[in-house]
Amino acid sequence: MNAPLLVSPDLLDQVADQLAENGYCILPQLLPLPLNHDLYRRVARLDDHNALTRAGIGRDQQFQLNTTIRRDETRWLSDEHPIDQAYLAAMSSFRLALNERLFLGLFDYEAHFAHYGPGAFYKRHVDAFKGQSNRILTTVLYLNPFWPAEAGGQLAMYQPGTEKIIASVEPELGTFVVFLSDTFPHEVLPCRQDRYSIAGWFRCLDPLQAPSI
Numbered sequence: 347m348n349a350p351l352l353v354s355p356d357l358l359d360q361v362a363d364q365l366a367e368n369g370y371c372i373l374p375q376l377l378p379l380p381l382n383h384d385l386y387r388r389v390a391r392l393d394d395h396n397a398l399t400r401a402g403i404g405r406d407q408q409f410q411l412n413t414t415i416r417r418d419e420t421r422w423l424s425d426e427h428p429i430d431q432a433y434l435a436a437m438s439s440f441r442l443a444l445n446e447r448l449f450l451g452l453f454d455y456e457a458h459f460a461h462y463g464p465g466a467f468y469k470r471h472v473d474a475f476k477g478q479s480n481r482i483l484t485t486v487l488y489l490n491p492f493w494p495a496e497a498g499g500q501l502a503m504y505q506p507g508t509e510k511i512i513a514s515v516e517p518e519l520g521t522f523v524v525f526l527s528d529t530f531p532h533e534v535l536p537c538r539q540d541r542y543s544i545a546g547w548f549r550c551l552d553p554l555q556a557p558s559i
């Protein structure tokens with residue numbers, strides 16, 4: 347069964363064009379508003395129930411906690427939960443739409459809820475190293491219904507290899523960012539209030555086969 351198409355073909359064309367041209371795309375709104383609200387309530391409840399855990403760096407044996415680099419708490423989305431399922435289904439059709447338009451060979455998607463408490467940040471980093479990771483595209487969906495400018499917590503994206511900030515994104519409910527995981531250094535500036543989001547990665551099967559666009 348095909349997942350419901352929550353994103354219009356026009357918007358998908360726009361995302362594909364911007365990815366092909368710039369390697370990133372920032373949209374004020376991607377998904378229907380009720381789904382954004384459901385996801386916000388879901389992550390806020392997980393946080394209330396202390397169901398998020400301190401994020402580290404690296405996977406499996408290489409995993410380490412390093413609170414000087416990142417201070418967020420995360421939890422993988424679950425195939426079993428209807429709200430998580432709705433988001434994963436939307437990302438699945440988004441993945442297929444991008445494959446059709448850009449021949450990216452994106453194979454699957456992994457995503458976690460993230461909570462940055464007051465004072466939390468994630469220092470400048472890239473999400474993947476060329477040829478070493480199967481993470482091709484990073485996505486972030488922001489889930490904060492109320493985000494005043496003085497709350498900080500922007501996502502700063504850098505021009506590769508420079509200190510130049512090419513985008514500063516307020517983490518407001520519904521805003522969606524997608525970019526090439528191995529290309530753009532980025533950072534989460536310290537925030538002054540609870541900041542919720544879903545960070546996700548579209549992956550290919552074999553990092554050596556990673557496409558370049």
Ligand SMILES: O=C(O)CCC(=O)C(=O)O
Pocket residue numbers: 460468473486500501532533534543545
């Ligand atoms: O929340 C954000 O704005 C970005 C998070 C991030 O860079 C990551 O989880 O790798």
Ligand SMILES: [Fe+2]
Pocket residue numbers: 471472473532
């Ligand atoms: Fe990142």
